[in-house]
Structure formats: C-alpha cells, structure tokens
Amino acid sequence: xxxxxxxxxxxxxxxxxxxxxxxxxxxxxxxxxxxxxxxxxxxxxxxxxxxxxxxxxxxxxxxxxxxxxxxxxxxxxxxxxxxxxxxxxxxxxxxxxxxxxxxxxxxxxxxxxxxxxxxxxxxxxxxxxxxxxxxxxxxxxxxxxxxxxxxxxxxxxxxxxxxxxxxxxxxxxxxxxxxxxxxxxxxxxxxxxxxxxxxxxxxxxxxxxxxxxxxxxxxxxxxxxxxxxxxxxxxxxxxxxxxxxxxxxxxxxxxxxxxxxxxxxxxxxxxxxxxxxxxxxxxxxxxxxxxxxxxxxxxxxxxxxxxxxxxxxxxxxxxxxxxxxxxxxxxxxxxxxxxxxxxxxxxxxxxxxxxxxxxxxxxxxxxxxxxxxxxxxxxxxxxxx
Numbered sequence: 001x002x003x004x005x006x007x008x009x010x011x012x013x014x015x016x017x018x019x020x021x022x023x024x025x026x027x028x029x030x031x032x033x034x035x036x037x038x039x040x041x042x043x044x045x046x047x048x049x050x051x052x053x054x055x056x057x058x059x060x061x062x063x064x065x066x067x068x069x070x071x072x073x074x075x076x077x078x079x080x081x082x083x084x085x086x087x088x089x090x091x092x093x094x095x096x097x098x099x100x101x102x103x104x105x106x107x108x109x110x111x112x113x114x115x116x117x118x119x120x121x122x123x124x125x126x127x128x129x130x131x132x133x134x135x136x137x138x139x140x141x142x143x144x145x146x147x148x149x150x151x152x153x154x155x156x157x158x159x160x161x162x163x164x165x166x167x168x169x170x171x172x173x174x175x176x177x178x179x180x181x182x183x184x185x186x187x188x189x190x191x192x193x194x195x196x197x198x199x200x201x202x203x204x205x206x207x208x209x210x211x212x213x214x215x216x217x218x219x220x221x222x223x224x225x226x227x228x229x230x231x232x233x234x235x236x237x238x239x240x241x242x243x244x245x246x247x248x249x250x251x252x253x254x255x256x257x258x259x260x261x262x263x264x265x266x267x268x269x270x271x272x273x274x275x276x277x278x279x280x281x282x283x284x285x286x287x288x289x290x291x292x293x294x295x296x297x298x299x300x301x302x303x304x305x306x307x308x309x310x311x312x313x314x315x316x317x318x319x320x321x322x323x324x325x326x327x328x329x330x331x332x333x334x335x336x337x338x339x340x341x342x343x344x345x346x347x348x349x350x351x352x353x354x355x356x357x358x359x360x361x362x363x364x365x366x367x368x369x370x371x372x373x374x375x376x377x378x379x380x381x382x383x384x385x
Contacts, residue, residue, distance in 0.1 A: 001025070001027035005021070005022075007021045008021075018045075018047055019046045022042065022043040035070065036071075038068050039068075044062040045060050045062075053098070054094055055094055058092075068082075083112065085113075092105055100128050101128075120141050120143060122138065135187075138185075139186075143179045144179060144181075155171040168224075172220075174228060178210060197243070197244050201238065205235075212227055230265050230266040232264060235261040236259075251292065253291035256289075257287045259284070281314075299341060333355045347379070351376070353375045360373075
C-alpha cells in the first residue's frame with residue numbers, strides 16, 4: 001500500500017485561519033483469507049475565527065470516497081462497494097469568565113451509505129480555579145457505523161467436527177444492522193507545579209448501546225450466525241500521566257491506565273454468556289508506560305518507550321468450542337534514533353519489540369491462526385518544505 005497527504009494553511013488575519021487537507025490511500029491484501037483492495041480519497045476544509053473576546057468558532061466540512069475491489073476466497077465473501085461519506089462540523093468555545101471558565105459546545109453531522117444520517121454532539125466545561133490547576137468535564141456521543149462485512153459479507157469461521165458436524169460455522173452480514181453508539185462521560189484534573197513538571201488525571205464512564213452480537217439466521221443450515229445489534233454495556237476507568245523535563249536535554253513521561261468493561265446481550269442463544277465473557281476479557285485491566293527522550297546534541301536525539309500490558313483472554317477461530325485462551329502479561333520496549341542535519345530534514349531509525357524475538361498480543365476470534373509480532377526495525381525520512 002501507499003498514501004499521499006497534502007495540507008495547506010492560510011492566516012487571513014489575527015483572528016481568522018483557513019486550512020485544507022486531503023489524502024489518498026491505497027491498500028491491498030492478497031492471501032488465503034483475503035483478496036481485497038481499497039482506494040480511499042479524503043478531503044477536509046476547516047475555518048477558525050474569533051468573534052469578540054469570548055467566542056472561538058471552528059467549522060468545516062469533509063468528504064470521503066472509498067472504492068473497494070474484493071475477490072472471494074475460501075473463507076470470505078465481501079462484495080465490491082463504492083461508498084461516500086459527507087460531514088459537517090461546528091464548535092464554539094465560549095469564555096464564560098476570561099481565562100477561568102470556558103464552555104465548549106459542538107456537533108458533527110455525517111451522512112454515510114450504510115445508515116444515512118448520524119449526529120455526534122459534544123459538550124465540555126473547563127475551569128481554572130487557581131493558577132496552575134485546571135478542572136474539566138465533558139459528555140460526548142460517538143458512533144461506529146457498520147462495515148461492509150457487518151451488512152453484506154460472509155465469513156467462514158470453521159467446520160464442526162464429529163459428533164457436532166459435519167457443518168460450517170459462519171457469520172453472515174445483516175442489511176438491517178445499524179450503528180453502534182456510546183455516550184462518554186469524562187472528568188479530569190491537570191496540575192502543573194513548575195514549568196518542567198505536570199500531572200494529569202482523568203476518569204471516564206462509557207455507556208454503550210446497540211453493540212454487535214450474533215443470532216442464528218432463520219432457515220439456515222449448519223451454524224449460520226447473523227450480525228444483530230442486541231448488545232449493551234458500559235466501561236469505566238481512569239488514566240494518569242506525569243511529564244517531567246529533568247534537564248534541557250532530558251525528558252520523562254509516565255502513564256497508567258485502568259479499564260473495566262461489562263456487557264450484556266438481549267438474546268442469550270448459542271451460549272452468548274460465553275461470548276459476553278470473551279468480549280470483556282479482550283481488554284487488559286492495567287497498562288503502564290514509561291517514555292524518555294534524550295537530546296545527544298542539537299542534531300541527534302534518542303527516544304525510548306517501555307510498556308507493560310496486563311493479561312487478557314482470547315478465543316481462536318481454529319477451535320471455537322474450546323475455552324478462552326489466556327495470554328500472559330508482557331513488557332514491550334521500542335527505541336528510535338533521530339538525526340536532523342538541517343531544520344527541514346529528518347532521518348529516523350527505529351526498533352520495535354526489542355526485548356522479545358516475538359510476542360503474541362492478540363488472537364483473532366474470526367480469522368487467522370494466532371500470529372506473533374516479531375522484533376522489527378524500520379526507517380523514516382521527513383522533509384518539510
């Protein structure tokens with residue numbers, strides 16, 4: 001695959017700015033399970049302005065075109081589609097009290113070829129009671145529109161062995177499948193005791209509705225499961241972060257995240273209680289990260305990232321009738337070296353997963369056998385002009 005991105009910005013005056021961005025992306029995958037190719041064209045126009053001393057307005061529009069060319073394989077059948085997505089967005093950051101209390105209200109409207117119109121409103125209140133302290137809270141509605149597979153695809157998972165079979169276990173798209181949605185509530189606090197040190201703490205609660213699950217397709221032979229919006233649930237947790245500039249040439253960042261998810265299904269056919277437990281077990285409960293950045297000179301920089309991930313449980317499509325497969329907790333370490341010979345040119349050499357020759361992070365429940373992520377090295381060149 002490959003992609004091309006372009007961005008243009010124009011400062012009209014001190015209070016107005018206009019920007020445009022567009023990209024084209026091509027991706028292709030041809031293997032035993034998939035033979036697919038996608039062309040994506042995306043563009044966005046954004047306008048920002050101030051009205052008086054209290055209003056900061058951001059508005060714009062976007063368009064995306066996705067053209068797919070999909071060939072059937074032994075395991076998948078996904079039709080070709082050309083889909084269009086139109087969007088409009090508007091946001092107003094209103095200063096109720098200068099530099100102390102700011103209320104931001106916005107919404108995004110989308111029209112897609114799967115479900116038609118979708119609205120995603122949001123509201124946020126930022127309060128700075130004293131110097132170096134900020135408190136904020138927000139509520140947002142988010143959606144996930146269906147994919148081609150959700151509405152029109154067919155996925156062969158496996159064949160039932162005797163004495164349960166012979167017969168196929170497959171998933172079938174449902175033209176009536178609609179968007180999943182979530183209402184997200186957040187509360188946060190930021191404290192910056194010095195110019196070189198800051199702390200962030202945020203808690204959240206997400207309320208999910210119309211979550212995807214499966215039900216037997218009427219009149220089908222074997223185990224033919226239809227995608228339906230029969231799930232609901234919630235998740236809650238917290239995120240904490242610390243940033244410290246120990247020296248002009250040395251910086252550290254420490255992060256921690258906790259997440260607990262719970263789901264229920266209206267249709268308990270086919271032991272969907274097990275499916276519920278499986279979904280809940282996919283997300284690590286605890287995650288910890290440590291970043292460091294060292295300026296070796298004006299032109300050279302080295303960056304490291306150490307991560308800890310809690311254990312999870314997965315289910316393999318190779319043996320759906322067995323119990324969930326536990327994946328142990330693990331550490332990951334990434335390192336990169338950056339060289340900037342000029343202010344506009346940058347070279348980067350990066351190593352990923354350096355502690356482990358290979359690491360199993362996830363097992364697909366519908367497609368491929370368990371796949372480990374191998375240790376990798378890649379390079380990147382950035383030129384700004």
